[in-house]
Amino acid sequence: MESSIKNNPAHVGCTFSADRLTEVDRLMKQYPEGKHKSAILRILHMGQKDFGWLSVEVMDYVASLLNIQPIEVYEVATFYSMYHLKPVGKYVFEFCQTGPCCTRGAEKTIDYIKNKLNIEVGGTSADGLFTLKTVECLGACGYAPMMQVGDVFFEHLNEEKIDTLIENWRKEAASKN
Amino acid sequence: MAGKKILLANDHVEGIRYYDAYRKHGGYTSVEKALKMTSDDIVEEVKKSGLRGRGGAGFPTGMKWSFLAKPEGVPRYLLCNADESEPGTFKDRYLMEYMPHSLVEGMIVSSFALGANTSYIYIRGEYMWIVSILEEAIAEAYKNGWLGKNIQGSGYDLDLYVTPGAGAYICGEETALIESLEGKRGNPRMKPPFPAIKGLWGCPTVVNNVETIATVPHIINMGGDAYAGIGVGRSTGTKLISACGNIRKPGVYEIEMGISVEEFIYSDEYCGGIADGKKLKAMIAGGSSVPILPHNLITKTAAGEPRLMTYESLADGGFISGTMLGSGGFIIYDEDQCIVHNTYTLARFYHHESCGQCSPCREGTGWMEKVLHRIENGHGKMSDIDLLVDVAKKIEGNTICPLGDAAAWPVAAAIRHFRDEFEWHIQEPEAAQRGNYPHWENRPEVVA
Ligand SMILES: Cc1cc2nc3c(=O)[nH]c(=O)nc-3n(C[C@H](O)[C@H](O)[C@H](O)COP(=O)(O)O)c2cc1C
Ligand code: SF4
Ligand code: FES
Numbered sequence: 001m002e003s004s005i006k007n008n009p010a011h012v013g014c015t016f017s018a019d020r021l022t023e024v025d026r027l028m029k030q031y032p033e034g035k036h037k038s039a040i041l042r043i044l045h046m047g048q049k050d051f052g053w054l055s056v057e058v059m060d061y062v063a064s065l066l067n068i069q070p071i072e073v074y075e076v077a078t079f080y081s082m083y084h085l086k087p088v089g090k091y092v093f094e095f096c097q098t099g100p101c102c103t104r105g106a107e108k109t110i111d112y113i114k115n116k117l118n119i120e121v122g123g124t125s126a127d128g129l130f131t132l133k134t135v136e137c138l139g140a141c142g143y144a145p146m147m148q149v150g151d152v153f154f155e156h157l158n159e160e161k162i163d164t165l166i167e168n169w170r171k172e173a174a175s176k177n
Numbered sequence: 178m179a180g181k182k183i184l185l186a187n188d189h190v191e192g193i194r195y196y197d198a199y200r201k202h203g204g205y206t207s208v209e210k211a212l213k214m215t216s217d218d219i220v221e222e223v224k225k226s227g228l229r230g231r232g233g234a235g236f237p238t239g240m241k242w243s244f245l246a247k248p249e250g251v252p253r254y255l256l257c258n259a260d261e262s263e264p265g266t267f268k269d270r271y272l273m274e275y276m277p278h279s280l281v282e283g284m285i286v287s288s289f290a291l292g293a294n295t296s297y298i299y300i301r302g303e304y305m306w307i308v309s310i311l312e313e314a315i316a317e318a319y320k321n322g323w324l325g326k327n328i329q330g331s332g333y334d335l336d337l338y339v340t341p342g343a344g345a346y347i348c349g350e351e352t353a354l355i356e357s358l359e360g361k362r363g364n365p366r367m368k369p370p371f372p373a374i375k376g377l378w379g380c381p382t383v384v385n386n387v388e389t390i391a392t393v394p395h396i397i398n399m400g401g402d403a404y405a406g407i408g409v410g411r412s413t414g415t416k417l418i419s420a421c422g423n424i425r426k427p428g429v430y431e432i433e434m435g436i437s438v439e440e441f442i443y444s445d446e447y448c449g450g451i452a453d454g455k456k457l458k459a460m461i462a463g464g465s466s467v468p469i470l471p472h473n474l475i476t477k478t479a480a481g482e483p484r485l486m487t488y489e490s491l492a493d494g495g496f497i498s499g500t501m502l503g504s505g506g507f508i509i510y511d512e513d514q515c516i517v518h519n520t521y522t523l524a525r526f527y528h529h530e531s532c533g534q535c536s537p538c539r540e541g542t543g544w545m546e547k548v549l550h551r552i553e554n555g556h557g558k559m560s561d562i563d564l565l566v567d568v569a570k571k572i573e574g575n576t577i578c579p580l581g582d583a584a585a586w587p588v589a590a591a592i593r594h595f596r597d598e599f600e601w602h603i604q605e606p607e608a609a610q611r612g613n614y615p616h617w618e619n620r621p622e623v624v625a
Contacts, residue, residue, distance in 0.1 A: 038340065041343045079363065082303065098264045098522055099519045100421045100465075103422045104422075136262075139303065142419060142420060142427035144421070
C-alpha cells in the first residue's frame, strides 16, 4: 500500500448513513450464514460512491462492517480495476481503449479530451473536477467511442458531445459550491 | 428471409422490461410447465435440444448439468455468468437490459432442474444500472409468486440474488467467478476438482452464461426436439451476435444458426455492409480471443465452401484457416484498420487482465505487449515476429486457466495471416507511421 494513501486522513471516522447501513445488512443476508464476506465488492462500491475513493480508513471501516481482517479488504480492493485507491476528480472519465473501440476512433477522442482538459491519462484537471483514465472493454463496443462516468455509460461520443458534457458538469459543480 | 427469433422475439414490445407485459406475452409459462416435470426430464429436454453454452466454449449444456454432483444434505448452486468482458461482446447486456425477466425465468427453471435453492447472477460491476433493472425484475417475480418459498404451490423454494463484480475480465472464467463471488480476488482455481463437484463454498455448482440460461425456458416451452430442429447439425437454435467495428449497423442481432457469414455482414437485416463504402479487410467472429481471419477466408472457407454462422463452419480449417464462434462478439475491420495496432491493443488488454498467478501468462502477455508496442512504433526487428510466435507458443497450454490461450491465439493468428503487414511495419517504419499497409488485398496462399 502506498504511503500517500495511508497518510491521507481524508476519511477518519467515516460512517455510512442509516439507509446505507440497512442496505449493507440486506446485502450481507443474501449469502448463507457465515458467508457474508461475499457482499464485500458491493459494499466497497458503496464506500467509493459515498467517500469518493477507497482510503485505508474506508477499507478498514468496510472490514469492521463485515467483521473480517482489514488485509482481506485491501487484497480485494487492489485486485479490481474499478476501485480508486487514490483521490480522484469529481468526474472520472473511464474511456475504453480496447481494439473494437479503436476501430471507431476512440484514441482520437481520448486525445481530444487530453488537449481540452490539458491532462495526461491518469491525471486530474487543474480545477480538480475531471480525472481521465483509460479502461479495457466495457461491453459497449458497438456504441463506440464510449466512456463510463460514475454509473453511466456515455456512448457514440464525438467532440461536440464531449464539449457539452464537460460544460454541463462544470455548471453542475459550480452550482453545488 | 427474415431470420427466426426466439430470445428477442418480443424485445420491442412496449414495457417488456416489466412483469405485466412480459407475462402477457407468455412469460413464466415455462416455470408452470417445468414445475410439473421431474428435474431429470428437464435435463433430458435440454440435452435433446442440443443447446451449447453461449459463453464462449460451446460445451453442451445438458451434459454439463448431468455432471453435477448430488451428495445428500449439501446445497447445490446455479451461478449465472453475466461478467461479459470479452472485447467485442455486448449481447448479454442487451438481453438483461431489455428483457430481464427472460433471465429470471431461465434462472428459475434451470435452478429447479439442478435442485438449487439459492442462485446468483454474477454481473460485471460496470453494468451497475443493470443490477437495478435485474433486482427490480426479481422483486416483481417474488411478488407474483415465482420466487421465494413454495413457488406456485409446488413445494419448491428458490432465492435469487445479483452480485456485481468490480472490473476484472478474469472473473468471467468460471472458477475465478466463484472466488470473486466468495468475496476474494478473482484468481482462477486449479481443476480438478471441477465446479460440478466443488464450486461455490465447496458445494457442487453449475456456471452458465446469461444467454444459455435465457434459452432454457424456450426449450421447455417448445420441447427439446423442436429446438434442435432450428439451426444446422450440431449448431442448434439461434445465437445472439453483438456486431461492432466498421459496419453500417453495429448492434445486437439474433441469428438462426446456419445463415451465411456473407448474409450476416452484408444484408440490411443485420450489419448492413461495411461502413463508408470501404472494403472488408478482416474479421474476428467470436470475441477477441478467437483467431482473426483475413478477407479471403471470411465469407468462404479455404475449401471454397460458403462460410456459415455455425460452430462448425466458423471452425472449418482449424486454426490454419478457420476461427471460432466463441461468445458471438463479431468485430469487422475495414481497409483503414492496422492489424499490428489492433494486435497490440488486444495484447495490452490480456496483459492488463492477467491475474498474475502463472508465470507464462503474467510474463508472456507483458512481453508480447512490449514487442508489439515497439513494432508498432517503428523500433521493431525482423526477429521480433518469430519471437512473438515463440512466446505465444510457450504460453499456450501451460497455464492454470484458458486466459493464457486467449492471449496467445490472437497474436499467433494475426502473424499467421498478416505476417507481411508486420514485416512492412518493421522494414518501412516511416511509411507505417504515415499510413496503412498498401498490399493487404494480395493475400498469400494459406499453408498448413
Ligand atoms: C478469461 C475467460 C473469460 C471468460 N469470460 C466469460 C464471460 O464473460 N461470460 C461467460 O459467460 N463466460 C465466460 N467465460 C467462459 C466461462 O468460463 C464458462 O465457460 C461459461 O460461463 C460457461 O457457461 P456456458 O456453458 O453457458 O457457456 C470466460 C472464460 C475465460 C477463460
Ligand atoms: S492463465 Fe493468466 S489469468 Fe489464468 S490463472 Fe494463469 S495468470 Fe491467471
Ligand atoms: S472495446 Fe470498447 S467497449 Fe468493448
